[in-house]
């Protein structure tokens with residue numbers, strides 16, 4: 317690879333890590349950070365640099381385990397309710413929990429089992445075995461035992477045990493120092509006034525916090541402009557007193573992307589481009605004796621690059637095992653395509669549907685940081701796979717506890733803004749409730765419900781034969797005997813979304829055959845597409861006559877966005893989507909949008925908060941404020 321090459325050539329992650337390791341060895345990068353001796357009280361979070369041996373037993377003496385009296389067990393033999401034993405003063409001694417056991421005694425009787433008589437004797441109504449309620453010397457720790465191995469990250473319980481075992485100081489690895497260097501002419505510090513095109517330096521904030529969470533000291537430098545000489549100077553300074561440098565952005569092939577060149581010129585470039593996504597343009601190398609990572613600028617790429625490349629190295633520098641997240645099996649809520657040749661890191665929402673965990677993929681863009689914010693888990697589609705089918709079992713790394721996901725409502729089907737509104741309203745009433753919705757179209761939602769992959773399927777499927785919505789599809793898919801309930805969410809207006817002012821003067825479906833028109837359609841299986849097809853058929857129009865019929869978007873908002881950006885002239889969608897993008901709207905039809913579910917879930921604890929919400933007048937008012945919605949039948953069970 318040449319330093320000048322603008323091309324990022326992706327190597328598999330394992331190979332990249334091996335190449336970087338080799339480069340670090342050649343550059344003489346230390347294998348470990350130094351060991352230091354610190355007071356036990358300061359050692360939490362650090363990693364032991366040598367084994368910890370006990371120099372003291374704990375307890376250091378036989379001690380009373382309870383408040384009461386110390387006795388000789390032999391003196392109590394035969395004591396019973398009917399034949400109490402009296403111990404005269406001098407034949408026992410009062411003790412409190414933790415007191416050394418007085419010499420000559422071998423057991424303790426709890427004070428609530430002792431009757432003191434007027435002459436000061438102690439009356440016992442039960443015999444006691446030797447060593448009852450006595451903590452013997454070394455019960456917890458014996459002097460000379462190995463308490464902790466080397467390479468152990470110290471937790472609060474560990475330092476307490478070390479101190480009890482006689483340690484006042486511990487030999488630990490010092491915290492690795494991570495220097496973070498943000499770059500980019502457009503990057504501004506958090507809190508700065510922003511001009512158009514400016515971007516806040518959120519990556520430094522995140523990476524520094526990730527480094528601290530990993531037990532490191534993080535130092536963020538000034539933001540360096542896109543000037544290779546300035547970046548090189550800052551990298552040299554940062555590397556001089558850091559154990560790892562994270563150089564943010566400029567990792568790919570743009571005109572101002574200098575990271576690979578700077579690393580090659582100031583040190584050695586081991587890897588430029590790894591077959592992982594997000595994060596593929598990552599740069600790995602060394603500067604002096606310090607490892608450096610060129611972290612891609614997109615926030616999701618930056619976060620994952622830290623996890624995949626920086627965190628394992630930092631753990632190794634401390635001599636500790638890398639942090640591993642627990643994982644669980646889950647079934648995919650919908651199809652997950654993935655490019656061959658790269659490890660695809662997909663963020664997922666998790667929910668429990670009946671007795672299985674279901675994973676719903678979140679948006680995949682490397683700039684969509686909220687996909688990580690909302691993620692309950694991470695799933696890696698390995699380079700050798702072209703993805704997974706809906707319903708396929710996958711292994712998911714957990715970012716949240718499985719117990720926490722128990723209250724997630726999994727919704728799959730057609731997209732509607734009312735579901736988004738409900739998700740945020742539910743969260744406001746109880747932070748533990750999540751409504752995770754995934755848009756695969758009405759038909760896809762019904763299939764997912766049939767296959768046990770969701771709690772509710774949002775549907776607005778018109779049956780052109782009957783003019784009825786959804787019910788006939790439910791019958792067809794589930795058969796008449798399966799207990800499926802249908803609850804009305806809303807009625808909504810569907811119409812043609814057009815640019816503000818309706819510049820083409822469209823009046824309805826009949827105008828869609830105009831030559832040169834750029835229509836944008838919804839995907840097959842979407843209720844809106846079924847509606848379009850029905851309206852076309854009614855007018856005897858062949859879909860092939862609609863220019864743009866084959867062009868597909870997956871949500872109302874995506875259709876509206878395409879029109880707002882001037883990439884299309886019109887598409888069928890809901891009024892609320894037109895409003896959200898400042899578009900005009902030519903009404904075509906009013907349709908019901910329903911929630912389909914298993915009857916047994918109508919009364920489940922997971923779904924109950926949703927039904928309560930739908931009844932609320934405040935919520936209904938919010939919905940109608942979106943425009944184009946009627947709540948006249950909201951919450952009514954129609955099957």
Ligand SMILES: Nc1nc2c(c(=O)[nH]1)N[C@H]1C(S)=C(S)[C@@H](COP(=O)(O)OP(=O)(O)OC[C@H]3O[C@@H](n4cnc5c(N)ncnc54)[C@H](O)[C@@H]3O)O[C@H]1N2
Nearest residue numbers: 498515516517518519565566567568569573612613614617
């Ligand atoms: N022709 C190619 N273009 C791109 C490729 C490629 O292989 N060939 N890779 C794409 C991928 S994938 C990624 S990821 C990005 C990586 O970009 P860079 O590391 O070069 O970063 P920039 O282009 O400078 O910035 C990308 C994006 O991130 C924002 N950014 C930068 N620094 C920060 C920061 N500190 N805090 C928050 N956000 C930051 C920056 O403003 C840009 O919006 O390249 C693709 N392109």
Ligand code: MOO
Nearest residue numbers: 594595596617682
């Ligand atoms: O690989 Mo980039 O990091 O997808 O966004």
